[in-house]
Amino acid sequence: MIGTDATAHRTTGPAARRGLAALASAVVLCTALAACNPGLSGRELDTISIGYQPGIGYAPLLLMRQERVLEERFPDKEFEWRELNSGAAIRDGAISGEIQIAAGGIGPFIVGYGNGVPWKVLVGLDDANLRLMSMDAESLADLKGSAKIAMPGPDSIQAIVLRKAARDELGSAGAFDSQMVAMGHPDGMQALISGQMGGHLTAPPFQERLTKEGANTVVQSYDVFGEHTFNSVYVLEPFYGANTEVVHAFRDEVADSVERLRDDPKGTAPELAAVMGGGVTAAEVEEQITSDDISYTTRPRGFMEYARFMQEIGLVEEIPDDAGEFCYPGPHTKDCT
Structure with missing residues (x-):
């Protein structure tokens, strides 16, 4: 850490x-x-x-x-x-x-x-257990920079998970604040598949569908906050x-x-x-x-x-x-x- x-x-x-x-x-x-x-x-x-x-x-x-x-x-x-x-x-x-x-x-x-x-x-x-999914990235460090990350909103449970994971792994809770994009789960899933988003922090069943599309799990909320x-x-x-x-x-x-x-x-x-x-x-x-x-x-x-x-x-x-x-x-x- x-x-x-x-x-x-x-x-x-x-x-x-x-x-x-x-x-x-x-x-x-x-x-x-x-x-x-x-x-x-x-x-x-x-x-x-x-x-x-x-x-x-x-x-x-x-x-x-x-x-x-x-x-x-x-x-x-x-x-x-x-x-x-x-x-x-x-x-x-x-x-x-x-x-x-x-x-x-x-x-x-x-x-x-x-x-x-x-x-x-x-x-x-x-x-x-909520997952941050990506088609390319395998770690938070891979997403840092210009990649946009879809989630329902800046104070959604997904956003809180991302901030704590960023603090724990990268040293700053706000590391991805400028990369967050407010987007509903169905639209976020499609945006990730089409390459418009670098990541999508989502929920069942959308994360399972993304896994079937070949997406990687980058963060799991149970690893960050427990169950x-x-x-x-x-x-x-x-x-x-x-x-x-x-x-x-x-x-x-x-x-x-x-x-x-x-x-x-x-x-x-x-x-x-x-x-x-x-x-x-x-x-x-x-x-x-x-x-x-x-x-x-x-x-x-x-x-x-x-x-x-x-x-x-x-x-x-x-x-x-x-x-x-x-x-x-x-x-x-x-x-x-």
Whole structure:
């Protein structure tokens, strides 16, 4: 490992700093004007929007959407499912009131929490080993310079993984900040294959597809942070308080979907294939959800490990003393780490 100093540790790119400043301003504005955000109003809502991203990291939610379990439990309510390309977009939607139940990675959640977004973790969806893929490079040193690296955003969990790997291997957490390109996983995968990108820090099933295309694994997130949550469900506190019945039902349905994905991947694959579309087959989905790189679990873990590093490099200023402060009390969050 190359020696580091405090300056190297606290390097974040100008784009990330501008984004954090804009986030803080948006939080202040919408908190002051709670009427702009139904989730902050403390009212029971008849229309509830759920935000998530592409990929099998959201398989528990995809099952719920396909089977319309929420609509069956609450026939007088309307549930809108919105697929967006990044956790930052989902966070922005929660702040603006367009999304009440948000699903995404650790990075955008902690950045929001640290900047005053009044939300907490309701339940985990899965753990995943995220990989930095490249068609040519075999090490981070090979990528340093002009090669662009695709990932969902500058505060995505993938970006945090890259910064810690860069600090550990190259001595500077910000070594690749100027090379990061915000891009959704499907587009990032195609950009890497076509040679437009030098690297793509992604997630299942996109990293498996890239392996089949001949890409190399350069970094693995489990090597950088240990085993950790990939995606969880987050809910604004005022919405939680005013819509507790719906929130708890949502949590319970997630837990049921997670159990089925673990215990019966073959049985759940056809339903996932139907909701995913794009010509994917049930056999392909079964292969994806049984990959060694993903495991479905409701327990959130690794939040404090990420939060400490993010504070160290200046992405957030304040973090809680205990991971339990990130989470709502419940059967799946009692051992949150």
